[in-house]
Amino acid sequence: MTEFVLATVLGLLFALGTFLILRRDIVRVVWGVSIISQAANMYLVTMGVMDGAVPVLGHHGEGAASVTDPLVQALVLTAIVIGFGTTAFALVLTYRVYQENGTIDLVQLGQGGETDDV
Template identity: 75%
Template sequence: MTQFVLAGVLGLLFAFGTFLVLRRDIVRVVWGVTIISQAANVYLVTMGGLAGSVPILGHGPPDNPATITDPLVQALVLTAIVISFGTTAFALVLTYRIHEEHGTIDLRELGETGGEH
């Protein structure tokens, strides 16, 4: 049952992120990319295993490795979250600079001017 709930939530996150990426506002596009990347992180964590014991000697039954949670996935997702935060901050600063230079953050208006200001 929880697998279906997680699949539904992940589907909604990916759909909402895609909806935002297809908007005309640059800020919404940046947030859409951020939501999609976080949904991918949640997907990776759920595929790595949610329930289980930590892989430290003396914990968990050694005869059943299926009950051990893989720590590598969690470390990679933590790294991805930090990189995503930095990338999002950089994209928002670039959006601010575009607004300062062109006076708009509408992608159609920016496309019509051809980058001129």
């Protein structure tokens, strides 16, 4: 049951991130990329469980508890920090685009800043 709930939450996060990436607003696109990045990190952490017993820790015999792989946790922690930095940089670039063009609409930016009477 826990695996189903986790898979559903991860699927919803990936779907939400994809939905936001397909929007016209640059800020929503940045948040969509950030959500997908965090969903991938969550997936890696949940899959980083070793099923066997670790002899160094003394988990022997039947009923040995699963141990989480520390390498995956270290890599995901690094990915979180890098993701935070790139998200902050993308938001600063978005603010600069708004200052230069007066809009953050991707369609208007693609047309060279011309407004559309729709």
